[in-house]
Amino acid sequence: xxxxxxxxxxxIKDITREGDVVIVKLTGEIDMHSSTELRGCLLEITQERPxxxxxxxxxxxxxxxxxxxxxxxxxxxSRTQGRQLKLVGLHPRVRSIxxxxxxxxxxxxxxxxxxxxx
Amino acid sequence: xxxxxxxxxxxxxxxxxLHVLALLGGTAMGIxxxxxxxxxxxxLLLSETFGGILCGVFVPGVRLGRExxxxxxxxxxxxxxxxxxxxxLAIGMILPLQMFPKLDEFGxxxxxxxxxxxxxxxxxxxxxTAVILSGFAGASxxxxxxxMVVAEEIEALEALAxxxxxxxxxxxxxxxxxxxxxxxxxADVVMVLGGFLTSLRLGIDADVFYLLSREAVxxxxxxxxxxxxxxFGLLVGLIACYLGLAVKPWQGSDGVGKATTxxxxxxxxxxxxxxxxxxxxxxxxxxxK
Amino acid sequence: MPDYTNTSEPVIQVRSVIKSFGDQRVLxxxxxxxxxxxxxxVMGGSGCGKSTLLRHMIGSIVPDSGSVKLFxxxxxxxxxxxxxxxxxxxxxxxxxxxxxxxxxxxxxxALPLREHTHLDExxxxxxxxxxxxxxxxxxxxxxxxxxxxxxxxxxxxxARAIALDPQILFYDEPSAGxxxxxxxQIDQLIIDLTRKLHVxxxxxxxxxxxxxxxxxxxCMLDKGKVLKIGMRQEFETxxxxxxxxxxxxxxxxxxxxxxxxxxxPLSRRKADxxxxxxxxxx
Numbered sequence: 001x002x003x004x005x006x007x008x009x010x011x012i013k014d015i016t017r018e019g020d021v022v023i024v025k026l027t028g029e030i031d032m033h034s035s036t037e038l039r040g041c042l043l044e045i046t047q048e049r050p051x052x053x054x055x056x057x058x059x060x061x062x063x064x065x066x067x068x069x070x071x072x073x074x075x076x077x078s079r080t081q082g083r084q085l086k087l088v089g090l091h092p093r094v095r096s097i098x099x100x101x102x103x104x105x106x107x108x109x110x111x112x113x114x115x116x117x118x
Numbered sequence: 119x120x121x122x123x124x125x126x127x128x129x130x131x132x133x134x135x136l137h138v139l140a141l142l143g144g145t146a147m148g149i150x151x152x153x154x155x156x157x158x159x160x161x162l163l164l165s166e167t168f169g170g171i172l173c174g175v176f177v178p179g180v181r182l183g184r185e186x187x188x189x190x191x192x193x194x195x196x197x198x199x200x201x202x203x204x205x206x207l208a209i210g211m212i213l214p215l216q217m218f219p220k221l222d223e224f225g226x227x228x229x230x231x232x233x234x235x236x237x238x239x240x241x242x243x244x245x246x247t248a249v250i251l252s253g254f255a256g257a258s259x260x261x262x263x264x265x266m267v268v269a270e271e272i273e274a275l276e277a278l279a280x281x282x283x284x285x286x287x288x289x290x291x292x293x294x295x296x297x298x299x300x301x302x303x304x305a306d307v308v309m310v311l312g313g314f315l316t317s318l319r320l321g322i323d324a325d326v327f328y329l330l331s332r333e334a335v336x337x338x339x340x341x342x343x344x345x346x347x348x349x350f351g352l353l354v355g356l357i358a359c360y361l362g363l364a365v366k367p368w369q370g371s372d373g374v375g376k377a378t379t380x381x382x383x384x385x386x387x388x389x390x391x392x393x394x395x396x397x398x399x400x401x402x403x404x405x406x407k
Numbered sequence: 408m409p410d411y412t413n414t415s416e417p418v419i420q421v422r423s424v425i426k427s428f429g430d431q432r433v434l435x436x437x438x439x440x441x442x443x444x445x446x447x448x449v450m451g452g453s454g455c456g457k458s459t460l461l462r463h464m465i466g467s468i469v470p471d472s473g474s475v476k477l478f479x480x481x482x483x484x485x486x487x488x489x490x491x492x493x494x495x496x497x498x499x500x501x502x503x504x505x506x507x508x509x510x511x512x513x514x515x516x517a518l519p520l521r522e523h524t525h526l527d528e529x530x531x532x533x534x535x536x537x538x539x540x541x542x543x544x545x546x547x548x549x550x551x552x553x554x555x556x557x558x559x560x561x562x563x564x565x566a567r568a569i570a571l572d573p574q575i576l577f578y579d580e581p582s583a584g585x586x587x588x589x590x591x592q593i594d595q596l597i598i599d600l601t602r603k604l605h606v607x608x609x610x611x612x613x614x615x616x617x618x619x620x621x622x623x624x625x626c627m628l629d630k631g632k633v634l635k636i637g638m639r640q641e642f643e644t645x646x647x648x649x650x651x652x653x654x655x656x657x658x659x660x661x662x663x664x665x666x667x668x669x670x671x672p673l674s675r676r677k678a679d680x681x682x683x684x685x686x687x688x689x
Contacts, residue, residue: 032524032571039527064572066526069533096603101537189509266508274505277465278519278567279491 012041013059020051021117027059030067039070046077053078054116058089063097075106084108086116160360163283167291167356170284186289194255194290195297199304202250206305209242210234210312218320227320231327234313235334239343243306244298245393248350251298252385256358259290260381263362264374270367282363291355298351299344306343310335338405346396353388357381416479418443418575418607419464424473426459433459434470435631441575446601446608448618448639451628452664452673457611460628461579464609465499466490477575495523497575498568502583504560506552512563513539513548519570538566542596558589565596569606576600578610582617590614594621615665619643627661635661 011034013025022045030038045053053074057063071087078085086108090098098104110116214230221229263286266272275282310331317327358381365373419441426434433456441447451457462468463475466482475482477493485493506515513535520531539545542562552560561581568576578597582590594617601608612618618625622639634657635642645658646665653659656672663671 032526035530036525036527039530065534065537066524066530066572068537069526069530072533072537073529093605100541100599100603102540103537269508270501270503270505271507273467274499274501274564275507276467277494277499277501278522279494280518280522281487281491 011038011060015041015045017050021054022048022050022052023054023056023113025056025059029062030060030070031062031064032066035064035066035070038067039073042070042074043077046074046081046083049081049083052084052086052117054086054088054113056088056113057091057094060094061091063094065097065101068097068101068103071107072103086110088113088116156360159364160356163287163360163363164356166283167287167359170281170288171292186285187292190289190293191297193258194251194293195301198250198254198297198301201254202247202301202305203308205246205250206238206243206308207312207315209246210238210309210314211316212312213237213242214313214316214320218316228317228322228326228330230317230320230322231313231330232334235310235331236339238309238313239306239335239339241343241393243309244302244343244347244350245389247298247301247305247347248354248389249386251294251301251351252354252389253382255294255297256354256381256385257378259294259355259358260362260377261374263290263359264365264377267363267365268367268370268374272363273367287359287363290359291352294355294358295348295351298354299347302344302347306340342396342400342405346393349392349396350389353392354381354385357385357388415443417441417476418478419609420474420476420479421460421464422474422476424460424463424470424475426456426463426468426470433631434463437473437628437631437633439626439633439636441607441609443607444601444605445623446597446610446621448610448612448622448625449628450612450615450618450625450664451634452613455628456631457613457628458579461577461609461611465497465577466493495519495571496573497577498571498573499577500561500565500568500579500581502579504552504557504562504564506555506560506563506567508552511549511551512544512555512566515552515563516548516567516570518567523571534570538570539563541569542566543592558585561585561593562589565593569600572604573606575607575609578608578612580612580614581610582612582614590617591620597621615667627664629660 011026011028011030013027015025016023024042024045026038028034042053042055055071055074075085088110089112090109095109098107098109108116214234217230217233218227221227221233263272266286272282272286275285313331314324314327318324361377361381361384365377369376417440419439421437421439424434424437425432435456437456437460439447439449439460449457449460459468463470464477466475466477466485469483473483478496480493482490482493506512507518510518516535516538517531520526520534524531526534535548536545539548542565544559544562544566547555547559547563552563555563576597581593581597585593597608597610598621600606608621610618610621619639619642622642624636624638625642626636627634627642642661642665645653645662648662650659650662650671653662660672662668663673
C-alpha cells in the first residue's frame with residue numbers, strides 16, 4: 001500500500017454537474033498515492049460550493065485510511081459551508097474501514113445514486 | 119547502523135583452563151581484536167552519518183530534521199555556556215598568576231598577556247571546551263541513546279524503516295560539532311578576559327595587556343583552534359553516539375551507565391590524542407611562529 | 408475469514424530457520440506458514456525462541472541458515488534499503504510500546520506518515536485522530552509518552568503500528584503486563600483489525616487466555632523447535648483432554664503449558680536436573 005512508485009492511475013472516473021449538484025465518480029484503489037490526487041480534486045470542487053456533493057464509490061474496491069482522511073476533510077469543508085456531502089455504494093471492504101474507524105455516523109451513506117439524489 | 123542485520127552478537131569466547139601465557143596472549147588478542155572491531159564500527163558509523171548528512175543536503179524529500187538539530191544544539195551547547203564561562207574565567211585568572219613570579223624575575227611581567235592569549239586560543243579554549251562537552255553533551259547523548267536501545271525505541275525506528283543514524287546520530291553529531299566551535303569562541307574570549315582581570319590586579323597596564331594580547335592572537339592561532347574544536351566535537355559526538363547505540367537491550371540500566379562513563383573517558387583520551395597529533399602537524403608545517 | 412484454500416500463497420513463510428547466539432542454539436529448524444488474513448499465535452515458555460522467531464520475521468535478525476519470505480520475497484538476503492520497502496508494509500507492536508519518548512503520542516503516530524508518505528499535513532492530522540480513536544487515545548494525542556500508563560503506551564504503539572495501513576501486524580506479547588480489561592480490549596482490537604481490514608496478524612504470547620480468544624491457528628515452540636502447529640480447536644481439544652488419555656509425551660507437555668498446570672512433564676524436566684548430587688557434593 002505504501003510502496004513507492006506504482007502506476008498512478010486516474011481514480012477520478014468522471015465529474016458531472018447538474019445544477020448545484022456535483023457527482024464525482026471514483027474508480028480503482030484509493031491508497032496513500034492516489035489520495036493526494038483525490039484530495040486536490042475534492043477540495044477544488046468544494047470551492048465551487050455545490051449544494052450537494054455526491055461521491056459515487058461503486059467502483060472503489062479498496063480504500064485506506066489516507067483516503068478516509070480525505071473524505072473527512074471534504075466533510076469538514078462542506079459542513080462549514082453548510083453544504084451536503086453524500087457517499088454512495090460502498091463495497092463491504094470499504095464499508096468496514098468506515099465502520100472500524102467509527103465514521104458511519106459522520107457521513108451520509110447511500111446504497112444507490114438515486115437514493116442520494118432523492 | 120544496521121548492526122544487528124549484518125553483525126553477530128556473539129560474546130568473546132573465554133575458556134577457563136588455558137595456562138597463563140595463552141591466557142595473556144588471548145587477552146591481548148581479544149583486546150586488539152576488540153579495538154580493531156570498535157574502530158571499524160566507529161568508522162562505519164562515521165561514513166553512514168556523512169552519507170546521511172549528504173543525503174539530507176542533496177536529495178530532495180529527505181528531511182534532516184531542522185527542529186531536531188536545533189533541539190540538540192540547545193541541549194548540547196546552550197546549557198553548557200555558564201560552565202564554560204566559569205571554568206575559562208578561572209583558568210584565565212590562574213594561569214597568569216602562576217606565570218607571573220618567573221616572568222617578573224626577567225622583568226617581563228606583561229608577557230603574561232602573550233602567554234595567556236596563546237594558551238587560550240591555540241590550546242586551552244578548544245581543549246577545555248571539549249573536556250566540558252565530553253561530560254556535558256557526550257555523557258547525555260550516550261545515556262539517551264543507550265536508554266532508547268533498552269526501551270526498544272531503536273528497534274522500533276528500524277522496524278518503521280527509519281534509519282537511526284540519520285534520525286538520531288546526524289542531528290546529535292552536527293549539533294556537537296557546531297556547538298563545540300561556538301563554545302570555543304566564547305571560551306577563548308573569556309579566558310583572555312580572566313587573564314585581564316588578573317593582570318589588572320598584578321598592576322599591569324590595561325593598554326599593554328590589550329596590545330600584547332592582540333599581538334599574541336593571530337588569525338592562524340584562532341583558526342587552528344577552531345579546526346581543533348570542530349574535530350574534538352566530531353570525536354565526542356561520534357564516541358557518544360557509538361557507545362550509546364552499542365548498548366544491548368538486555369544490559370539495561372547497567373549498560374547505559376557503562377556507556378556514559380566510557381564515553382567521558384574515551385572522549386577525553388581521544389581529544390588529548392587528537393590534540394597531540396594536531397600540534398605536531400601544525401608545528402611541522404610551520405603554521406605557528 | 409482467513410484464506411486456507413490451497414491456491415493462496417502464505418504471506419509469511421519460514422523454512423528451516425536455524426539461529427545460535429554464541430554456542431546456544433535458540434532456533435533449531437523452524438518451519439512456519441502464515442496465511443493471508445489469519446491470526447497466528449506463536450506461544451511457548453520463556454526462552455523457547457518465540458521472540459527470536461518474531462525478530463526473524465521482521466528482518467531485524469538474519470538466520471544462520473534457512474529462509475524467511477514475506478509477501479513471497481526472501482528477506483534474509485535483502486539490503487537495508489530493500490528491507491525498508493518491505494518494512495513499510497508491516498507494523499509491529501513492541502512489548503513496551505517502544506514510543507519515541509521525545510515525541511508526543513500524536514507525533515509518534517505521525518512519524519511513519521511524515522517520513523514515508525507525501526501526504527498533506529492536514530490529511531496526516533486527520534489520520535492521527537482516526538488511528539488514535541481506534542485505540543481510544545484521541546484525547547491524549549498531545550501527551551508525552553512518559554505521562555502514559557503501560558497499557559496506554561501499548562495502545563499508542565499499536566496506533567503507530569497501523570499508521571501506514573500495514574498488511575501484516577506483528578504483536579510481541581500484546582497482553583503482557585496489562586490489566587485484564589485492557590488486555591481484552593487489545594485482543595478485541597487485534598480481532599477487529601484482522602477481520603475487518605483483512606490484516607494478517609502474528610501474535611507472540613505466553614498468555615493462554617488471550618491466545619485462545621484471538622487465534623485462528625496456533626504454533627507451540629519449545630527449545631527452539633516447533634512442537635505443534637494447528638487450528639485453535641485442535642489445541643482446545645488437547646487442553647481439555649484428561650492427561651491419562653494422552654499417549655505421547657509431547658501432547659502431555661503441550662497440555663500442561665496450555666492449562667498452566669504446575670505439575671506435568673514441563674516441571675519434571677526442570678526437577679530432573681542433578682539437584683541432589685549438587686547439594687550433597689563435597
